[in-house]
Amino acid sequence: MVGTATKPQTRAKGQETARRVRKAALKRFAASGYAAVxxxxxxxxxxxxxxxxxxxxxxxxxxxxxLMLSHxxxxxxxxxxxHFPPEMDxxxxxxxxxxxxxxxxxxxxxxxxxxxxxxxxxxxxAVEAERRRYETILTGILDKGTAAGRYAxxxxxxATRAIIAMLTGIxxxxxxxxxxxxxxxxxxxxTMVRKAIAPTxxxxxxxxx
Amino acid sequence: MVGTATKPQTRAKGQETARRVRKAALKRFAASGYAAVxxxxxxxxxxxxxxxxxxxxxxxxxxxxxLMLSHxxxxxxxxxxxHFPPEMDxxxxxxxxxxxxxxxxxxxxxxxxxxxxxxxxxxxxAVEAERRRYETILTGILDKGTAAGRYAxxxxxxATRAIIAMLTGIxxxxxxxxxxxxxxxxxxxxTMVRKAIAPTxxxxxxxxx
Amino acid sequence: MVGTATKPQTRAKGQETARRVRKAALKRFAASGYAAVxxxxxxxxxxxxxxxxxxxxxxxxxxxxxLMLSHxxxxxxxxxxxHFPPEMDxxxxxxxxxxxxxxxxxxxxxxxxxxxxxxxxxxxxAVEAERRRYETILTGILDKGTAAGRYAxxxxxxATRAIIAMLTGIxxxxxxxxxxxxxxxxxxxxTMVRKAIAPTxxxxxxxxx
Amino acid sequence: MVGTATKPQTRAKGQETARRVRKAALKRFAASGYAAVxxxxxxxxxxxxxxxxxxxxxxxxxxxxxLMLSHxxxxxxxxxxxHFPPEMDxxxxxxxxxxxxxxxxxxxxxxxxxxxxxxxxxxxxAVEAERRRYETILTGILDKGTAAGRYAxxxxxxATRAIIAMLTGIxxxxxxxxxxxxxxxxxxxxTMVRKAIAPTxxxxxxxxx
DNA sequence: TATGAATGAGGGTTCATTCAT
DNA sequence: TATGAATGAACCCTCATTCAT
Numbered sequence: 001m002v003g004t005a006t007k008p009q010t011r012a013k014g015q016e017t018a019r020r021v022r023k024a025a026l027k028r029f030a031a032s033g034y035a036a037v038x039x040x041x042x043x044x045x046x047x048x049x050x051x052x053x054x055x056x057x058x059x060x061x062x063x064x065x066x067l068m069l070s071h072x073x074x075x076x077x078x079x080x081x082x083h084f085p086p087e088m089d090x091x092x093x094x095x096x097x098x099x100x101x102x103x104x105x106x107x108x109x110x111x112x113x114x115x116x117x118x119x120x121x122x123x124x125x126a127v128e129a130e131r132r133r134y135e136t137i138l139t140g141i142l143d144k145g146t147a148a149g150r151y152a153x154x155x156x157x158x159a160t161r162a163i164i165a166m167l168t169g170i171x172x173x174x175x176x177x178x179x180x181x182x183x184x185x186x187x188x189x190x191t192m193v194r195k196a197i198a199p200t201x202x203x204x205x206x207x208x209x
Numbered sequence: 210m211v212g213t214a215t216k217p218q219t220r221a222k223g224q225e226t227a228r229r230v231r232k233a234a235l236k237r238f239a240a241s242g243y244a245a246v247x248x249x250x251x252x253x254x255x256x257x258x259x260x261x262x263x264x265x266x267x268x269x270x271x272x273x274x275x276l277m278l279s280h281x282x283x284x285x286x287x288x289x290x291x292h293f294p295p296e297m298d299x300x301x302x303x304x305x306x307x308x309x310x311x312x313x314x315x316x317x318x319x320x321x322x323x324x325x326x327x328x329x330x331x332x333x334x335a336v337e338a339e340r341r342r343y344e345t346i347l348t349g350i351l352d353k354g355t356a357a358g359r360y361a362x363x364x365x366x367x368a369t370r371a372i373i374a375m376l377t378g379i380x381x382x383x384x385x386x387x388x389x390x391x392x393x394x395x396x397x398x399x400t401m402v403r404k405a406i407a408p409t410x411x412x413x414x415x416x417x418x
Numbered sequence: 419m420v421g422t423a424t425k426p427q428t429r430a431k432g433q434e435t436a437r438r439v440r441k442a443a444l445k446r447f448a449a450s451g452y453a454a455v456x457x458x459x460x461x462x463x464x465x466x467x468x469x470x471x472x473x474x475x476x477x478x479x480x481x482x483x484x485l486m487l488s489h490x491x492x493x494x495x496x497x498x499x500x501h502f503p504p505e506m507d508x509x510x511x512x513x514x515x516x517x518x519x520x521x522x523x524x525x526x527x528x529x530x531x532x533x534x535x536x537x538x539x540x541x542x543x544a545v546e547a548e549r550r551r552y553e554t555i556l557t558g559i560l561d562k563g564t565a566a567g568r569y570a571x572x573x574x575x576x577a578t579r580a581i582i583a584m585l586t587g588i589x590x591x592x593x594x595x596x597x598x599x600x601x602x603x604x605x606x607x608x609t610m611v612r613k614a615i616a617p618t619x620x621x622x623x624x625x626x627x
Numbered sequence: 628m629v630g631t632a633t634k635p636q637t638r639a640k641g642q643e644t645a646r647r648v649r650k651a652a653l654k655r656f657a658a659s660g661y662a663a664v665x666x667x668x669x670x671x672x673x674x675x676x677x678x679x680x681x682x683x684x685x686x687x688x689x690x691x692x693x694l695m696l697s698h699x700x701x702x703x704x705x706x707x708x709x710h711f712p713p714e715m716d717x718x719x720x721x722x723x724x725x726x727x728x729x730x731x732x733x734x735x736x737x738x739x740x741x742x743x744x745x746x747x748x749x750x751x752x753a754v755e756a757e758r759r760r761y762e763t764i765l766t767g768i769l770d771k772g773t774a775a776g777r778y779a780x781x782x783x784x785x786a787t788r789a790i791i792a793m794l795t796g797i798x799x800x801x802x803x804x805x806x807x808x809x810x811x812x813x814x815x816x817x818t819m820v821r822k823a824i825a826p827t828x829x830x831x832x833x834x835x836x
Numbered sequence: 837t838a839t840g841a842a843t844g845a846g847g848g849t850t851c852a853t854t855c856a857t
Numbered sequence: 858t859a860t861g862a863a864t865g866a867a868c869c870c871t872c873a874t875t876c877a878t
Contacts, residue, residue, distance in 0.1 A: 010840055010878060017841080033326060035244035039869060051871075052842050060869070114323060117242060158389070158397050165378025166371045173370055180367070188367050196405035223858060248852060260854080261859045269852065428857055428861055435862075451744060453662035457848060469850075470863050478848065532741060535660060576807070576815050579800055580793045587792025598785070606785050614823035641837060666873060678875080679838045687873065 018056040020046045025063045030107035034064055034118040064115060065123040071108040072130035075101060079137065090141045091151075091197075095190050098167050103182055106171045113168070135160050142197065152199040163193055227265040229255045234272045239316035243273055243327040273324060274332040280317040281339035284310060288346065299350045300360075300406075304399050307376050312391055315380045322377070344369050351406065361408040372402055436474040438464045443481045448525035452482055452536040482533060483541040489526040490548035493519060497555065508559045509569075509615075513608050516585050521600055524589045531586070553578050560615065570617040581611055645683040647673045652690045657734035661691055661745040691742060692750040698735040699757035702728060706764065717768045718778075718824075722817050725794050730809055733798045740795070762787050769824065779826040790820055 024045035028037040039060055043050040057063045078101055084093045102109045112127075119127060139160045145151040153159045167189060174185060233254035237246040248269055252259040266272045287310055293302045311318045321336075328336060348369045354360040362368045376398060383394060442463035446455040457478055461468040475481045496519055502511045520527045530545075537545060557578045563569040571577045585607060592603060651672035655664040666687055670677040684690045705728055711720045729736045739754075746754060766787045772778040780786045794816060801812060 014841060031326070033242065033244055035242055036327070038867075040867085048841095049843055050869085051844080054870070055841055117240070118245070154400065155389075155397055158394070159401065161378060161382055162375045162398065162401055165381075166375040169370060169374025169378075172374075180364075185367070188364055189371065191363065192368065192371055192405040195407060195409070196401040198404060200404070226858080247850075249850085257858095258860055259852080260861075263853070264858055432862060449744070451660065451662055453660055454745070456846075458846085466862095467864055467866095468848085469865080472849070473862055535658070536663070572818065573807075573815055576812070577819065579796060580816065580819055583796025583799075584789045584793040587788060587796075590792075591788055598782075603785070606782055607789060609781065610786065610789055610823040613825060613827070614819040616822060618822070644837080665871075667871085675837095676839055677873080678840075681874070682837055 014056065017046065017048065017052070021053060021056055021063065022067060026067055026107050026111065029064065029067070029111045029115060034060075034111070034115045061120055061123070064111075064118060065120075065126075067108070068112055068115065068119065068123070068127050069130070071105070071112050072127055072134070074105075074108075075134060076130065079134075091145065091193070092190055094138055094141055095163075095167065095193055096186050098164070099170060099186050099189060100182070102168060102171055103174060103176075103185075109168065109171055135164060138163060145197075149199065151197040153197050159197060163196070166193070223264065226255065226257065226261070230262060230265055230272065231276060235276055235316050235320065238273065238276070238320045238324060243269075243320070243324045270329055270332070273320075273327060274329075274335075276317070277321055277324065277328065277332070277336050278339070280314070280321050281336060281343070283314075283317075284343060285339065288343075300354065300402065301399055303347055303350055304372075304376065304402055305395050307373070308379060308395050308398060309391070311377060311380055312383060312385075312394075318377065318380055344373060347372060354406075358408065360406040362406050368406060372405070375402070432474065435464065435466065435470070439471055439474055439481065440485060444485055444525050444529065447482065447485070447529045447533060452478075452529070452533045479538055479541070482529075482536060483538075483544075485526070486530055486533065486537065486541070486545045487548070489523070489530050490545055490552070492523075492526075493552060494548065497552075509563065509611070510608055512556055512559055513581075513585065513611055514604050516582070517588060517604050517607060518600070520586060520589055521592060521594075521603075527586065527589055553582060556581060563615075567617065569615040571615050577615060581614070584611070641683065644673065644675065644679070648680060648683055648690065649694060653694055653734050653738065656691065656694070656738045656742060661687075661738070661742045688747055688750070691738075691745060692747075692753075694735070695739055695742065695746065695750070695754045696757070698732070698739050699754055699761070701732075701735075702761060703757065706761070718772065718820070719817055721765055721768055722790075722794065722820055723813050725791070726797060726813050726816060727809070729795060729798055730801060730803075730812075736795065736798055762791060765790060772824075776826065778824040780824050786824060790823070793820070 021042060024042045025037070028041055028045070039050050039053055042063075043053055046053070057066065079097060082093070082097050084096070116124060116127065139156050142151060142153050142156040142159055146153045146156065170185060170189070174180070174182075176182075180188075230251060233251045234246070237250055237254070248259045248262055251272075252262055255262075262272075266275065288306060291302070291306050293305070325333060325336065348365050351360060351362050351365040351368055355362045355365065379394060379398070383389070383391075385391075389397075439460060442460045443455070446459055446463070457468050457471055460481075461471055464471070471481075475484065497515060500511070500515050502514070534542060534545065557574050560569060560571045560574040560577055564571045564574065588603060588607070592598070592600075594600075598606075648669060651669045652664070655668055655672070666677045666680055669690075670680055673680075680690075684693065706724060709720070709724050711723070743751060743754065766783050769778060769780050769783040769786055773780045773783065797812060797816070801807070801809075803809075807815075
């Protein structure tokens with residue numbers, strides 16, 4: 001109340017612990033599911049007694065909320081900060097960005113889809129809002145491209161969901177070091193996406209061939 | 210003690226109970242997730258005490274396994290029994306079938322994707338094998354069509370996954386009575402799928418427009 | 419649901435367990451206070467695992483509520499069933515009854531006063547209502563006797579509380595086998611109560627004026 | 628390290644904190660009971676972190692001991708310092724003093740009776756000794772008055788307990804601003820006490836003897 | 837004197853499951 | 858086939874307390 005009675009060193013240790021809690025919880029939630037993970041397991045991973053977790057997160061639910069909300073906000077910031085050649089088609093930017101980001105953060109992505117129902121209503125609403133904001137990016141690209149005659153999309157919202165479902169499914173089967181490189185995956189999916197929304201005749205898809 | 214002590218009446222009652230257990234478990238697993246559902250809740254839904262469940266399923270895990278395996282085998286049989294106009298393109302048949310079936314059985318589909326990790330290894334393997342068999346149907350269609358020059362698919366396995374992810378995502382947002390009819394959904398997705406795998410020039414997609 | 423599938427023997431065992439839970443809880447609550455007693459301790463006393471307690475009482479609070487409510491109702495029934503010589507003054511009946519009953523049930527009486535604040539509001543209200551009903555018995559006796567000129571009580575409600583506080587205090591210090599017999603206690607207190615509410619004839623209260 | 632490192636300012640702040648700890652603990656113990664109050668709650672009330680409490684009291688038990696012992700010693704000093712008209716009957720002095728003091732310090736009185744069992748043996752003995760010293764005051768008054776023929780008390784120790792129980796019960800139901808003023812309570816109780824121990828002239832107690 | 841982090845123990849409660857009846 | 862009682866393990870969380878800073 002009076003100010004900085006606590007030395008920076010102490011506070012730093014606490015933040016390090018919180019970081020490790022998040023990391024352990026993320027791994028465990030992704031592997032076994034929120035409901036199947038116990039606070040004891042997380043504490044063991046962190047190297048701390050269960051009670052100590054409550055110095056950093058008020059409840060188990062708050063750990064989940066933290067992971068999911070910060071994943072969504074990281075995703076948004078990453079899109080904002082992504083750098084692509086300026087001449088690159090926005091759709092290509094989005095597809096490549098989405099695949100890369102989702103292959104880099106498989107655990108976050110996974111729990112972000114799997115644990116939605118384990119969020120309490122308020123937290124669920126917050127995460128859903130972020131998800132819609134993200135989808136709106138793609139919808140905007142499709143809208144604009146369609147208006148310009150570059151794409152032919154009957155229903156941009158449906159197309160958005162279709163494309164995102166398609167792309168987001170990749171980490172469920174893609175394994176690094178497998179037959180296909182990440183680059184090849186990007187190219188394959190980009191081709192399919194482009195064709196799926198291409199104008200039906202006299203295509204501007206010449207860049208593919 | 211007398212041999213056939215069980216009267217047909219009793220057996221019938223037992224099968225009816227088993228059916229209700231499956232039904233209740235399906236609803237609950239879909240709504241809350243396997244780990245978050247207790248045998249007591251299922252028993253309450255059925256109108257029976259928890260102990261009685263064990264007359265029908267040896268463990269909770271067996272209920273899950275039963276639901277998932279029978280979903281996969283129902284899916285395969287349904288495909289086998291599906292009737293489409295013989296002149297209909299096999300891809301269209303598959304897409305329409307998949308969407309219809311998955312919109313009819315949202316709970317089964319949902320747990321089939323969500324609860325995979327809660328299956329014990331053997332059960333997981335069995336379900337995965339079925340899933341691969343199902344995916345093979347689409348891969349076969351793509352292979353054939355590509356060989357015939359009707360489609361241009363660089364990597365049929367990847368395309369299979371992409372298409373199935375896209376289609377299977379529908380029930381996560383589609384709501385009956387919403388803006389779009391099931392028929393419209395089918396048509397929209399069919400168009401996207403067709404275009405995504407169409408040969409790049411001189412398209413045979415004229416039947417859509 | 420269909421009837422008596424369970425044999426009387428099983429049910430009897432359960433009721434015996436419930437009885438022992440009540441008994442153990444009563445002893446422990448009286449000795450250490452509700453908050454300081456753990457369900458594990460009660461279970462140990464009963465010879466059962468903690469979880470088994472929940473087959474008989476939904477929560478710890480329900481054990482307390484049960485003890486307190488049944489104490490109050492037992493008290494009321496006991497008063498209804500008490501037999502005294504018909505010519506005995508009702509006040510004497512009440513005083514003797516109260517002292518006897520409270521010396522016989524010291525634990526119940528004790529928690530009944532000590533644990534009131536640990537009752538959740540609804541349960542508290544129910545117990546308080548019973549307590550008031552009991553006090554009303556004495557108030558009625560005082561009212562009638564005062565109307566008949568046998569007693570001189572300025573404020574019967576205050577007198578009720580004063581007398582009951584006085585009598586209820588006995589078990590806090592009285593020990594069986596001590597200097598005074600229960601009979602002597604009864605007589606001593608009866609004398610004091612009688613005098614305290616006796617009509618003032620030519621009292622030696624002159625020292626007040 | 629320099630010897631008198633503690634500035635007077637610091638010490639004053641500490642004593643102020645200790646006072647607030649006592650105050651908060653008193654309120655909480657009275658409201659919920661010692662066992663149900665956590666050090667965290669007390670710390671919150673004081674506006675300090677739990678650990679800081681241990682700069683002022685070595686354990687939670689010591690807070691309780693402090694409260695109870697200082698209550699008893701305050702009570703004794705207050706009796707010593709009480710001023711009544713010299714001609715007032717000592718019994719009246721005691722009754723009025725007791726009622727007044729106990730209505731002024733309801734929380735202290737309450738925990739003093741309720742939390743006895745939560746005192747560790749040594750602390751319990753110390754508090755009990757003080758309580759007996761206090762009761763002895765009344766017993767002395769009764770003894771003297773009986774010897775002088777002013778009172779007729781068969782058993783002064785029993786009468787002491789009866790009177791004190793009666794008086795101490797008042798704060799459990801008396802509410803300031805209610806139907807009766809404190810003055811009226813004093814008068815009512817004083818009358819009852821006086822009559823209860825008055826010499827028996829021609830009493831209707833014939834049924835006892 | 838106060839803090840924030842941690843401990844170690846234990847709180848009430850729920851769980852899947854077993855089993856005699 | 859269904860019941861009610863019980864088990865044994867585990868659940869999330871809170872506790873009084875310690876201690877380096």
